[in-house]
Amino acid sequence: MATLTATTAAPRVNRVPQPGIWLPAYTLWRREIVRFYRQKARVVGVIASPLLFWLVLGSGFANSFHSSGSSSDKYLGYFFPGAVAMIVLFTAIFSMMSLIQDRNEGFLLSVLAAPVSRSSIVLGKVMGGATLAAIQGIVFLVFTPLVGVHPSLASIGISVAVILMISFELTALGFTIAWPMDSPQAFHAIVNLILLPLWMLSGSLFPASGASGWMRLVMLLNPLTYGVDALRNALFPAQATSFPLAINLAVTAGFCLLTFIASWAIVNRRSNRPAA
Amino acid sequence: MATMIETGAPDRQIFSAGAAAPIELISLTHDYGSRLALDHLSFTVQPAEIFGLLGPNGSGKTTLFRILSTLMVPSGGTARIQGFDAAREPNKVRQQIGVVFQERSLDLKLTVAENLRHQGHLYGLSGSLLKTRIQDSLNRVALADRAGDLVETLSGGMQRRVELAKCLIHSPGLLLLDEPSTGLDPGARRDLWQYLRLLRDEEGVTVLVTTHMMEEAEHCDRLAILSEGKLVALGSPFDLKSQIGGDVVLFETASEETAAQLAGKISDRFLVTAKALGKTVRLEREQGHRFVTEVVEAFPGVVEGVSVSKPSLEDVFIRRTGHRFWTEKTTGEN
Numbered sequence: 001m002a003t004l005t006a007t008t009a010a011p012r013v014n015r016v017p018q019p020g021i022w023l024p025a026y027t028l029w030r031r032e033i034v035r036f037y038r039q040k041a042r043v044v045g046v047i048a049s050p051l052l053f054w055l056v057l058g059s060g061f062a063n064s065f066h067s068s069g070s071s072s073d074k075y076l077g078y079f080f081p082g083a084v085a086m087i088v089l090f091t092a093i094f095s096m097m098s099l100i101q102d103r104n105e106g107f108l109l110s111v112l113a114a115p116v117s118r119s120s121i122v123l124g125k126v127m128g129g130a131t132l133a134a135i136q137g138i139v140f141l142v143f144t145p146l147v148g149v150h151p152s153l154a155s156i157g158i159s160v161a162v163i164l165m166i167s168f169e170l171t172a173l174g175f176t177i178a179w180p181m182d183s184p185q186a187f188h189a190i191v192n193l194i195l196l197p198l199w200m201l202s203g204s205l206f207p208a209s210g211a212s213g214w215m216r217l218v219m220l221l222n223p224l225t226y227g228v229d230a231l232r233n234a235l236f237p238a239q240a241t242s243f244p245l246a247i248n249l250a251v252t253a254g255f256c257l258l259t260f261i262a263s264w265a266i267v268n269r270r271s272n273r274p275a276a
Numbered sequence: 277m278a279t280m281i282e283t284g285a286p287d288r289q290i291f292s293a294g295a296a297a298p299i300e301l302i303s304l305t306h307d308y309g310s311r312l313a314l315d316h317l318s319f320t321v322q323p324a325e326i327f328g329l330l331g332p333n334g335s336g337k338t339t340l341f342r343i344l345s346t347l348m349v350p351s352g353g354t355a356r357i358q359g360f361d362a363a364r365e366p367n368k369v370r371q372q373i374g375v376v377f378q379e380r381s382l383d384l385k386l387t388v389a390e391n392l393r394h395q396g397h398l399y400g401l402s403g404s405l406l407k408t409r410i411q412d413s414l415n416r417v418a419l420a421d422r423a424g425d426l427v428e429t430l431s432g433g434m435q436r437r438v439e440l441a442k443c444l445i446h447s448p449g450l451l452l453l454d455e456p457s458t459g460l461d462p463g464a465r466r467d468l469w470q471y472l473r474l475l476r477d478e479e480g481v482t483v484l485v486t487t488h489m490m491e492e493a494e495h496c497d498r499l500a501i502l503s504e505g506k507l508v509a510l511g512s513p514f515d516l517k518s519q520i521g522g523d524v525v526l527f528e529t530a531s532e533e534t535a536a537q538l539a540g541k542i543s544d545r546f547l548v549t550a551k552a553l554g555k556t557v558r559l560e561r562e563q564g565h566r567f568v569t570e571v572v573e574a575f576p577g578v579v580e581g582v583s584v585s586k587p588s589l590e591d592v593f594i595r596r597t598g599h600r601f602w603t604e605k606t607t608g609e610n
Contacts, residue, residue: 018367019400027397031383038385106379110442113345113377114398115370 021123024116028124029131032095036132042094047136050090051143054083077147081231082204084140085224088133088167089199093191095129096174100184118267126172126263133167134160149235158234158245165252166227170195172259179266202228208242223255296359298323298450298482299344305352306339306505313339315505316353321484321498324476328496329486330589332601336505337486341454344484345375357450371399374443378454380435381442384428388419388438391427392445399446406445413441417471433464440471451475451483457492469495490589490601501593508596513589520587520595523564527557527571528581538578542571553600560587560595 036042058079102108111121138160144151151159174195181187201215202224208216219225230248232241241248299321306314314336321327329337342348343355346366354361360368382391389410396406414420417437427435436456443451451472457465475481476497485496493499494513501509501516509516529535532555539552542559546567550559561567564584572579593601 018371019398023400023402024398027394031386031394034390035383035385104379106377106381107383109345109347109377109379110375110381110395111398112347113370113373113375114395115367115400116398117367 018115019120021117021120024114024120025124025127028111028121029128032098032125032128033131035098036095047139050083050087050136050140053086054079054143058083077149077236078207079205080144080147080149081228081235082199082202084137084163084231085166085202085204085228086199087140088137088163089170089195091133091136092129092167092170092174093195095132096171096178097184097187099125099175099178100181100187103182119264122172122175122260122263122267126168126175126260129171129174130164130167133171134164137163137167144235151235155234155237159231162227162230162234162249162252165249165256166224166231169223169227169252169256169259172256172263175263176259176266179263198222198224201225203232203242204228223251226251226255296356297321298358299327299484300356301353302356303353304340304343304350304355306336306343306348306350313505314343314350317502317505317507318353319500319507319510321482323482324480325497326472326476326483326485326495328493328499329484329502330488330490330493330499330593331486331502332488334504335502337488337502338454339505340502341452341486345373345377345452346370371446372448372450374446374448374451376439376443376451376453376456378458380439382427382435382438385426387424387426388414388430389423391438392442395442396445401446409445409447413444416444417441432459433461433467436460436464436468440468444475447479449481451481453483453485455486455488457487457489465492493589499589501589501596503593503597509592516589516592517587520591521560522562523560523584524587524591525559525561525564525567526581526583526585527579528583529555529557529578530580531555534578538575541575545574546570551594551598553594558594560591 054076058076099108102111141151141156141159141163177190177194178187181190201219201222203219208219208225211219226243226248229241229243230245230252232239233245233248297320301317301319304314304317305312317336317340329340331337339348343350343362344357346362346369349363354363356362357369358372360372362369383394386394392410392413393406396402396409401409410423411420414423417440419434419437419441422430422434427438430438436459453472457468460468472483472485476483485492487493496513498512499510499516500507527535527538529538532552535552535555535557539550539557542548542550542557548559548561550557552558568582568584572582590601
């Protein structure tokens with residue numbers, strides 16, 4: 001009987017070392033990137049649709065609300081940082097949607113059952129989404145000459161840094177929202193309710209200075225306002241903006257930290273309800 | 277109340293002193309709000325055995341599986357894995373176990389090798405060690421030639437084999453498999469069980485399998501049968517079945533009332549315990565075939581159909597719970 005061998009076998013205690021934070025985070029990050037470029041439609045869609053949005057929306061707004069002839073180009077210029085924020089937001093939403101997919105399939109289960117520090121999971125997943133978002137935001141900078149901006153190396157450097165931060169904060173925010181959810185529809189509802197208004201009221205479409213009363217207040221409280229304003233600082237140094245660059249950068253960095261802590265906290269919550 | 281039924285072969289209890297059992301449950305309890313999903317479960321899984329958790333949907337086996345795989349904290353009692361508390365030392369437990377969930381955990385957009393590399397990284401493996409492990413585990417499941425293929429191009433059976441290779445990448449001593457043969461054709465199912473036995477015999481791996489299929493439970497060395505969160509039977513399939521005296525006899529009748537009446541009459545007259553289960557009267561008796569004629573002659577016109585069979589695991593379940601495996605009321609989530 002096969003069980004005879006069993007009686008003599010001592011239980012095997014596995015002595016695998018506890019993995020560090022970076023290797024699991026790296027592998028999760030890498031997976032996001034590989035998945036992205038293996039889905040060609042995503043690559044095309046995410047580059048092409050913001051360009052289309054920017055041209056259509058930007059030209060449309062400009063012609064409708066400004067009567068003077070040359071203002072169309074001016075509005076396209078104004079809308080440019082907003083368009084970058086939009087690309088980043090779209091990609092962040094997209095990649096965090098995959099979190100819900102991972103949960104519904106068993107993928108996330110197998111990650112959670114591995115001896116991986118929960119911080120690695122947040123880092124890997126958020127950095128993965130943020131990388132994709134940032135790359136597309138940065139690629140969009142190629143179109144700056146279309147709005148008559150020929151940025152210096154310094155302003156490209158600042159823009160890239162700001163795009164990285166916006167990507168990170170939006171992805172981490174998306175992660176925090178998507179983590180407890182199990183249906184893409186519910187996530188979509190929240191996207192429409194929170195993330196899109198977050199973008200609309202960030203000074204992307206119209207400046208806070210022109211808004212009235214409560215809306216102005218909401219825009220001032222919106223952390224994304226400072227990211228978009230920082231981009232404006234970088235790309236149009238001559239133009240007067242709502243806040244100085246230093247404040248914009250500080251608020252944006254602070255919000256990055258805040259969203260990361262939030263996503264970390266929500267993942268570390270162990271409960272006696274089903275984890276996934 | 278703690279249900280301890282120690283019918284498992286006692287000679288299997290011996291293992292080296294001081295070493296912890298692969299799985300030890302001490303009065304493990306879990307509730308989802310008002311509903312008790314696990315009711316003071318206590319049992320021990322021995323090293324290098326294939327242990328089955330058998331139960332219908334809603335019996336609590338999925339809840340137990342979640343607790344053992346550290347995805348959920350139980351509301352009471354203790355689950356120890358190789359001596360580590362699943363609720364308090366999740367990371368230590370996670371290093372000891374390889375888990376195959378019912379859901380597909382592979383990334384379809386990655387290749388077979390990429391999936392395994394990913395898993396290895398999660399367990400802190402890298403470099404040439406990881407390379408050898410990937411090669412070994414793919415050889416074991418006979419998929420070395422598909423290493424570079426995207427998982428989405430593989431058949432369901434092959435994907436299941438990759439899942440197995442994936443959970444073995446860190447060579448755990450304990451495998452947890454949730455309904456492993458779901459969606460597998462008979463051939464693939466046979467291969468899976470052969471492979472599990474190989475792991476048990478050659479590497480001393482302990483395997484815990486949940487299942488709702490009686491035929492599958494037959495393959496296990498020992499079984500815990502769960503019903504409504506309680507342990508109703510524990511032992512080898514053979515021992516459990518041999519506790520039932522003789523044959524199992526079923527009499528079909530026209531209605532539930534007739535069945536209930538017939539059960540009463542048979543019990544009175546022949547001094548056996550006959551139970552009505554819906555329209556069927558069920559009893560256990562030596563020499564079942566002889567008994568049938570006596571009953572049919574004693575109560576003419578009532579019996580519409582008869583069956584006599586050797587006891588099955590379902591009979592064990594019916595005897596211990598008083599109801600059928602599948603008619604058990606399913607109470608919400610499982």
